[in-house]
Amino acid sequence: MLIDTHSHLFVEEFIEDLPQVMERARKAGVSYIFMPNIDSTTIDAMLSVCRDYPGFCYPMIGLHPTSVNESYEQELAVVHKYLSTSNEFVAIGEIGLDLYWDKTFLKEQILAFEKQIEWALEYDLPIVIHSREAFEYIYKVMEPYKKTPLTGIFHSFTGTSEEAAKLLEFEGFMLGINGVVTFKKSTLPETLTTVPLERIVLETDSPYLAPVPNRGKRNESANVKEHTYEGGGDLSDNSRARSRGHFC
Numbered sequence: 001m002l003i004d005t006h007s008h009l010f011v012e013e014f015i016e017d018l019p020q021v022m023e024r025a026r027k028a029g030v031s032y033i034f035m036p037n038i039d040s041t042t043i044d045a046m047l048s049v050c051r052d053y054p055g056f057c058y059p060m061i062g063l064h065p066t067s068v069n070e071s072y073e074q075e076l077a078v079v080h081k082y083l084s085t086s087n088e089f090v091a092i093g094e095i096g097l098d099l100y101w102d103k104t105f106l107k108e109q110i111l112a113f114e115k116q117i118e119w120a121l122e123y124d125l126p127i128v129i130h131s132r133e134a135f136e137y138i139y140k141v142m143e144p145y146k147k148t149p150l151t152g153i154f155h156s157f158t159g160t161s162e163e164a165a166k167l168l169e170f171e172g173f174m175l176g177i178n179g180v181v182t183f184k185k186s187t188l189p190e191t192l193t194t195v196p197l198e199r200i201v202l203e204t205d206s207p208y209l210a211p212v213p214n215r216g217k218r219n220e221s222a223n224v225k226e227h228t229y230e231g232g233g234d235l236s237d238n239s240r241a242r243s244r245g246h247f248c
C-alpha cells in the first residue's frame with residue numbers, strides 16, 4: 001500500500017484530466033492521497049476534489065507561508081472558521097516558513113506559523129510543515145513544542161543528516177520525502193541511511209518535483225511509486241535505501 005502524503009491535485013494543472021490522474025494513482029497502488037491547502041483561494045477546489053473521491057482523497061486546512069502578506073489575519077480567520085465548523089480535515093497544512101521567495105513578511109510568517117501550531121494542539125490535528133531556506137527559524141519556532149503532543153510531517157525534507165537528526169528530536173514527526181530523492185545530484189539517498197525507516201513518509205508534492213525520468217514535467221500521485229525500490233529511480237545505487245522498498 002502506498003500513500004501520497006502531500007499532493008495538490010486540486011490546482012489548475014489537473015483540471016483537464018483529473019479522473020485519469022486518479023485512475024493512474026490507484027493503478028500504481030496508491031490507497032490514500034492527502035491534500036495540503038494553500039490559502040483561501042484554493043479551499044473550494046480542494047474540498048470539491050476530496051468530495052468527488054471520498055475514502056481516497058483527504059483535505060487539510062492551513063495557510064501556506066508564501067501566501068502570508070499584509071492581509072494574513074483575514075486569511076487565518078478563514079482557516080479558523082473551517083477548523084471550528086468542520087471535522088473533515090486530517091491535518092493543518094501546509095504551514096511554515098519560506099524565505100526563498102521573499103523575506104518581506106518574515107515576522108507575519110512566524111506569527112501565522114505559531115498561531116496554526118496552537119490550533120493544531122487545540123483541535124488535536126497533525127501539522128504539515130513547509131520549510132524553505134528557513135531551517136533555523138523553523139527549529140526556533142518549534143522548539144517550545146518539543147514536550148507537547150504535537151505531531152506532523154516536515155514536508156519535502158532535503159537537508160543534511162545533521163538537520164535530519166535535529167528534526168527527529170521532535171518525536172511525533174516524520175520526514176516527507178519526494179522526487180528530489182531521485183535527482184542525480186541529490187545527497188538525500190545518503191542522508192536517509194541515517195534516518196530510521198519508521199520516521200519517513202512518501203509524498204509527491206504534485207504538480208511539482210516530478211521524479212526522474214520525468215523531472216521538470218507535471219508530477220502526479222502515481223509517481224509516488226518512483227520513490228520506491230520497485231519504481232527504480234536513482235535509489236538503485238544505494239543498497240540501504242533500496243532495501244527499504246515501499247516506505248509508507
Ligand SMILES: [Zn+2]
Pocket residue numbers: 006008036094205
Ligand atoms: Zn506542497
